[in-house]
Amino acid sequence: MPTGVPIEFSGLTKRFGSVAAVSDLTFTVEPGQVTGFLGPNGAGKTTTLRMLLGLVQPSAGSASFGGTAYAKLDSPLSTVGASLEAASFHPGRSARNHLAVYAQAAGLPKTAPDAALEKVGLAGYANRRVGGYSLGMRQRLGLAFALLGDPGVLVLDEPINGLDPEGIKWIRLLLRAMAAEGRTVLISSHLLSEVQQTVDEVVIISHGTLVHRGELSTLDTSDTKQVQVNAADRDRLAEILREAGYTVSNLRSGVLVDNAEAGEIGRLAFDAGIPLTGLSQKRTGLEESFLTLVGEEGSL
């Protein structure tokens, strides 16, 4: 079983003229978990990954796999499997031949292309020309290329984009399983919600700069706790809560109480003899924290 090595970014920078697309990125991606590399479109995710894979020359800094730059790896496809956003294939070539081209280049066994197609569920379409593939099938083919050498590290750019719900569930399970086997899995996305159920760790960049990194749960840093509560007599409920000093706002299905604990609100209503029809603690969503992180940067 191939095991993963850490991916290390150290001061990685890319300038196009005077514009810094990526600025001084330093972080490590550990094996054994799925790391989400997040940021809005144009934040520099793809440029960062292309620098990591030796396709784009960094202006400064470096990136490595366990200390070895991609271009210096002995057997790159068996160490790192990568799939980048662009559809990188000749439309007139069949999926099997497409993979055979790169399996031969990497000196992989003859059986590698079919094994990879099997893994991504394209075995039945192996001889079809890739030009006729749907977006979802192309995504799967990109993943098959990444899996070709059974690598210990996976680097996938927007792998979920274009997949149907069934495909999303499938790739989620696949990536979780790969991480559980000890491989390093790095996936990029511009939507937190898309990868929220897949990733353990997040690295968030905005305008080419690191704005947050840590476990997914650390993203929920909001201090404000809100309670959503409802009763048949909504006006009376709001009045009681205002008297108790809470800030209350009306929602379509109840009232929203700022800086409150559900237990406390329930007790107040009970004391006032108001039967509640709903009571729940609301946490500011991860998505909201994410948008705050990248949005504030984005408005600069």
Add this chain to the structure above:
Amino acid sequence: MSLVHTVRSETTKITSTRLWWVLALIMVGYVGLCAGGLGAIFGGLGTNTTGPVLPDAQIPLLIYSFATSVGYVFPVLFGALAVTSEFRFQSLTPTFLAIPRRGVVLTGKLITLFLAGAGFGVLALIASMGAGAAVLAGFGIDPLLGDPDTWAFVGRSLLAMALWAAIGVGLGTLVPSQVAAIVIVLAFTQFVEPLLRLGSTITDWSAQIGQFLPGSASDALVGSSIYTAMSGTTSVALEWWQGGLVLAAIAAVATLIGSATSWRRDVS
């Protein structure tokens, strides 16, 4: 080691799409038609005492040389497209992921296309010699198929076609835009160069330069061509091996410049 892998991979690349046999089919038809047609004209003239007459011994090679004199555009195109399609379809990304050493990839491509060019040469010669020899024999002219000179000519023609494909690779790295590369190949080989060659024969000093034009060098290497036959026996020409060196130099210079420019650039 990885060069062997690269050549294998590049071979799969060029054989797994339809381009090679579409080009080969057109080439075989075109070359066969020219060789057969000119064979018929010469065969007819041979019995007509009023026309200009070439010695019978020169006619077969002149006709067989249509394989290179009109067929060479096909290996050039094939070589150029092998490179430009990588840029066009962004397949340089997986290519460089599989083999991050870009120089190795380009060297492998050059070797593969050199061999593929020789393959085009085999098909072109089958067309020109097949059609030409059949027509000549029909008019009672000895097709010289048993002559060692003919087979030395075949060897030199294969080398010329192989070098032309290598020149195509060089051109593709210099001009990564597929459309631009096709336009350049067609305009230069079908229009610009024939005019330059014709024009260069007017004075002695221009003929000295004209012999270094790639088409002239190719004809010198092959040793026979409709162009040299048309411009008369007095025209200057390189030795066959000099012609080969000129073609090889063009391929090498173009590829070296390309490898330092478009081939080195960021792939995004």
